[in-house]
Amino acid sequence: MITYICKRTVVSTKPAQAGKCNPLSVFDRLMEKNHIRIVYYFPSTRNGEPGVVTKKLRESLSHVLTCFPIVTGRLQKKDDGHWMIKCNDAGVRMVEARTQGSVEEWLKNVNRDKELMLVTWEDMFHKPYFWATFYVQLTEFEEGGLAIGFSCSHLLADPTSATMFVKAWADTTLAGTMLAPPFFHPLPPPRLGNKNPNHNPYTDLINHYKSTIDDRSPAFTNNITNYVTATLAFSGPMVQACMLDTSRPSPFEAMAGLLWVCVSKVKGMKQGLISMSICLDMRKQLGLDKGFFGNCLVYNKVHHAESLLDKSELSEAARAVGESVTKMNNERIMDLIEWLEHHDYEFPPLMNGHDLICANLEDLDPYATLFEEGFVPIRVSYYVEPVFGIGQILVLQSPPSEGPLSRMVMVTLPADELSKLCDDDLILRFNPTILMG
Amino acid sequence: MPQILPDFSNSVKLKYVKLGYQYLVNHILYLLLVPIMVAILIEVLRLGPYEILNLWKSLHFDLVQILCSSFLIIFIATVYFMSKPRHVYLVDYACYKPPVTCRVPFATFMEHSRLILKNNPKSVEFQMRILERSGLGEETCLPPAIHYIPPTPTMEAARGEAELVIFSAMDSLLQKTGLKPKDIDILIVNCSLFSPTPSLSAMLINQYKLRSNIKSFNLSGMGCSAGLISIDLARDLLQVHPNSNAVVVSTEIITPNYYQGNERAMLLPNCLFRMGGAAILLSNRRRNRSRAKYRLVHVVRTHKGADDKAYRCVFEEEDKEGKVGISLSKDLMAIAGEALKSNITTIGPLVLPASEQLLFLMTLIGRKIFNPKWKPYIPDFKQAFEHFCIHAGGRAVIDELQKNLQLSAEHVEASRMTLHRFGNTSSSSLWYEMSYIEEKGRMKKGDRVWQIAFGSGFKCNSAVWKCNKTIKTTTDNPWSDCIDRYPVHIPEIVKL
Numbered sequence: 003m004i005t006y007i008c009k010r011t012v013v014s015t016k017p018a019q020a021g022k023c024n025p026l027s028v029f030d031r032l033m034e035k036n037h038i039r040i041v042y043y044f045p046s047t048r049n050g051e052p053g054v055v056t057k058k059l060r061e062s063l064s065h066v067l068t069c070f071p072i073v074t075g076r077l078q079k080k081d082d083g084h085w086m087i088k089c090n091d092a093g094v095r096m097v098e099a100r101t102q103g104s105v106e107e108w109l110k111n112v113n114r115d116k117e118l119m120l121v122t123w124e125d126m127f128h129k130p131y132f133w134a135t136f137y138v139q140l141t142e143f144e145e146g147g148l149a150i151g152f153s154c155s156h157l158l159a160d161p162t163s164a165t166m167f168v169k170a171w172a173d174t175t176l177a178g179t180m181l182a183p184p185f186f187h188p189l190p191p192p193r194l195g196n197k198n199p200n201h202n203p204y205t206d207l208i209n210h211y212k213s214t215i216d217d218r219s220p221a222f223t224n225n226i227t228n229y230v231t232a233t234l235a236f237s238g239p240m241v242q243a244c245m246l247d248t249s250r251p252s253p254f255e256a257m258a259g260l261l262w263v264c265v266s267k268v269k270g271m272k273q274g275l276i277s278m279s280i281c282l283d284m285r286k287q288l289g290l291d292k293g294f295f296g297n298c299l300v301y302n303k304v305h306h307a308e309s310l311l312d313k314s315e316l317s318e319a320a321r322a323v324g325e326s327v328t329k330m331n332n333e334r335i336m337d338l339i340e341w342l343e344h345h346d347y348e349f350p351p352l353m354n355g356h357d358l359i360c361a362n363l364e365d366l367d368p369y370a371t372l373f374e375e376g377f378v379p380i381r382v383s384y385y386v387e388p389v390f391g392i393g394q395i396l397v398l399q400s401p402p403s404e405g406p407l408s409r410m411v412m413v414t415l416p417a418d419e420l421s422k423l424c425d426d427d428l429i430l431r432f433n434p435t436i437l438m439g
Numbered sequence: 440m441p442q443i444l445p446d447f448s449n450s451v452k453l454k455y456v457k458l459g460y461q462y463l464v465n466h467i468l469y470l471l472l473v474p475i476m477v478a479i480l481i482e483v484l485r486l487g488p489y490e491i492l493n494l495w496k497s498l499h500f501d502l503v504q505i506l507c508s509s510f511l512i513i514f515i516a517t518v519y520f521m522s523k524p525r526h527v528y529l530v531d532y533a534c535y536k537p538p539v540t541c542r543v544p545f546a547t548f549m550e551h552s553r554l555i556l557k558n559n560p561k562s563v564e565f566q567m568r569i570l571e572r573s574g575l576g577e578e579t580c581l582p583p584a585i586h587y588i589p590p591t592p593t594m595e596a597a598r599g600e601a602e603l604v605i606f607s608a609m610d611s612l613l614q615k616t617g618l619k620p621k622d623i624d625i626l627i628v629n630c631s632l633f634s635p636t637p638s639l640s641a642m643l644i645n646q647y648k649l650r651s652n653i654k655s656f657n658l659s660g661m662g663c664s665a666g667l668i669s670i671d672l673a674r675d676l677l678q679v680h681p682n683s684n685a686v687v688v689s690t691e692i693i694t695p696n697y698y699q700g701n702e703r704a705m706l707l708p709n710c711l712f713r714m715g716g717a718a719i720l721l722s723n724r725r726r727n728r729s730r731a732k733y734r735l736v737h738v739v740r741t742h743k744g745a746d747d748k749a750y751r752c753v754f755e756e757e758d759k760e761g762k763v764g765i766s767l768s769k770d771l772m773a774i775a776g777e778a779l780k781s782n783i784t785t786i787g788p789l790v791l792p793a794s795e796q797l798l799f800l801m802t803l804i805g806r807k808i809f810n811p812k813w814k815p816y817i818p819d820f821k822q823a824f825e826h827f828c829i830h831a832g833g834r835a836v837i838d839e840l841q842k843n844l845q846l847s848a849e850h851v852e853a854s855r856m857t858l859h860r861f862g863n864t865s866s867s868s869l870w871y872e873m874s875y876i877e878e879k880g881r882m883k884k885g886d887r888v889w890q891i892a893f894g895s896g897f898k899c900n901s902a903v904w905k906c907n908k909t910i911k912t913t914t915d916n917p918w919s920d921c922i923d924r925y926p927v928h929i930p931e932i933v934k935l
Contacts, residue, residue, distance in 0.1 A: 008587050009587065011551065011586065011588070013542055013547055015540070017544060018544075061540050064540045090544070090546040090935075091545075091577060092544065092546035093544070095588075132553050132554075
């Protein structure tokens with residue numbers, strides 16, 4: 003299967019400024035228990051020699067790391083007990099591997115376990131100061147193709163930042179410069195002065211976070227459920243049809259509604275829908291640059307009206323999602339940030355541990371990551387681990403050849419439920435191609 | 440305030456007295472010659488031209504006498520010129536600059552140490568303390584094989600490192616000097632710890648297609664001072680072979696010698712030794728005289744191996760688990776001091792000006808005859824040399840020599856900065872230091888440079904070079920991208 007060649011540490015080309023420390027924001031600290039894994043599949047390049055591409059990528063990784071001192075730093079606790087990154091130049095871990103066959107063959111019979119073998123990851127050490135937070139694995143396919151596995155702790159980056167880092171790496175390999183330099187800044191500070199004394203903080207969002215933080219239920223200490231991931235590709239016209247059916251203007255809301263209804267059915271809910279939270283990127287709402295490096299994902303519970311006729315359940319679900327999305331605006335997020343600043347918790351929560359999580363990762367643009375001119379990734383898969391609770395749905399962009407409206411949905415559920423989902427009538431109405439699972 | 444002034448004026452007076460004394464003794468011959476010449480001139484003027492002519496006529500020279508004396512003069516002149524040792528010129532040298540991707544910051548080194556020695560936290564702590572006080576910077580480089588977790592020091596990787604370092608240095612040297620590989624008559628390679636078959640010199644001959652009648656030598660096992668031993672060998676060979684070019688390659692291959700055990704005395708080299716190499720072109724051809732950078736004046740070699748403690752102070756052996764490493768004994772500094780004293784005793788009379796030698800002699804006689812309690816006079820070597828290149832063996836070595844020779848911070852700057860930027864690159868560190876001095880624009884025509892190297896055995900070798908022409912700064916040297924950042928202040932302890 004996969005032969006591991008070596009493991010080493012890649013450091014930046016210029017030494018980091020000594021003694022620099024970056025504190026983590028409130029959103030960062032919530033994500034301590036999670037990590038992200040991304041796999042990029044690239045078609046065969048002209049360079050047939052094994053190891054040549056790996057060497058080139060390793061060198062360009064060194065160059066790009068010079069601009070990301072946070073990525074090469076290490077976690078340390080500040081005096082107040084909160085995490086910070088000490089920019090000590092320790093580097094990222096890189097694993098080089100080789101496997102037989104070609105990329106195309108691999109993609110035909112890949113599943114979750116196999117795909118996760120393409121990404122190396124190590125859980126936090128007892129002494130986090132010596133634990134690398136970013137890992138890269140380069141797997142060369144003997145008959146052509148390359149898989150780049152990228153993983154990182156969710157404490158430092160969300161999927162948007164991770165994708166941005168890999169894009170910066172690709173830009174550096176291709177042209178020697180980054181097109182979108184990173185932006186390392188804290189979250190916007192709470193508004194001072196001119197605060198309406200009668201202003202009521204948006205309690206719903208805060209309550210959702212409060213209940214998640216206080217939730218110490220055994221659901222996430224007990225992990226014997228066997229989760230499986232399926233990748234469903236919905237073509238452009240199908241997504242459009244779904245949008246028309248639900249009369250929602252946004253593909254995410256339509257897809258989220260659809261998946262919500264179907265997952266509720268396979269979970270055995272005769273009436274109503276299971277509890278679901280959506281997870282959205284709030285960079286635009288907070289007025290942050292797209293290159294903001296760090297966590298900016300906010301979770302919000304979706305509230306829906308109970309007991310409806312089966313036919314319009316889909317529209318109601320999508321409508322509820324849409325309402326939740328609209329409710330996440332600047333003011334409410336700022337209130338949440340302020341609440342989080344003043345509320346310390348002893349144990350970090352598992353943000354994706356209870357409800358069904360539906361994350362909107364449509365705008366990440368991973369297919370613009372080109373390491374070599376003209377070689378667009380065949381596929382990009384995302385995982386937010388570990389998955390506990392009901393399950394996880396990630397709504398992603400499809401390769402550009404499929405059209406702008408097409409979507410790829412990665413659904414992670416217990417094995418038996420997932421197979422039922424793929425046979426569900428409502429899902430099959432939109433004719434998805436099952437790429438994996 | 441009044442108390443300070445008299446001291447100040449005293450020290451100023453002392454300084455002038457000292458200067459006056461030095462000038463007097465160093466130029467004593469000229470000072471004696473001038474009155475004699477004046478006396479002769481006065482005598483000649485007094486005698487008048489007519490008298491001188493009479494004097495000349497009274498000397499009866501017949502043909503035989505004139506012929507014999509002129510033959511004698513010619514014979515003596517020929518013998519003198521033939522037996523004069525040939526001048527050996529250093530045309531140019533090139534130092535290897537490791538790729539930036541081989542950089543090893545402190546944090547990475549410590550993490551790897553932890554991962555590899557996970558059962559020995561005490562050894563890891565020890566390495567951390569050494570690294571904090573080592574005087575190394577964050578830009579030193581280790582070869583690729585050592586970056587792996589765990590390191591893979593195979594023979595193939597060692598050969599790979601040797602090829603990378605030696606060929607890069609050679610290519611750089613050939614380009615700088617315009618030398619053609621076919622013109623190399625003598626080739627000497629020194630690498631202490633890696634000695635494959637065929638030798639590294641054979642590897643060079645194969646790569647560059649050197650002549651079949653080349654005189655090649657491969658010195659191994661001779662430690663960090665092997666660079667100067669190679670220079671000495673090259674010099675001796677150039678005395679025997681006229682009109683020749685000699686290339687000396689000094690390097691140390693780190694890959695096979697990364698100690699993987701946990702004996703503390705053997706972990707020290709892991710922390711200090713780094714990748715590096717240098718290639719030097721020496722020549723005794725007349726046409727290189729004008730373009731050569733330096734002329735070799737003296738090489739002095741001192742070997743303290745007869746003493747058991749000195750012999751065992753840097754010893755390669757197996758530890759309790761059978762892992763091979765180089766063990767450094769605790770009295771390394773003391774032995775180094777002794778070896779240095781020996782070396783100075785030999786080199787002193789060759790290089791010191793007459794004033795210093797006289798003072799030393801007087802103090803010696805005084806101590807022996809009058810009062811043994813007199814402080815021994817340490818000759819002031821700053822008067823004999825403008826620049827010092829002390830082997831960057833470690834911070835302690837440089838500190839010790841600075842103290843013993845009473846050198847200022849600027850004199851040892853080249854050594855300290857080389858240790859900071861490149862680490863201990865063993866025999867090639869002297870050349871990185873020379874390069875530093877040149878790139879700072881401090882090397883002027885007529886400047887004398889003293890290179891001191893220590894090595895296992897225990898050896899202390901010195902070389903004295905005289906600068907042949909003022910050296911302009913260039914861009915094709917290992918310091919080119921960072922010279923503006925130096926000198927840096929190196930703290931006593933770097934907090935990791």
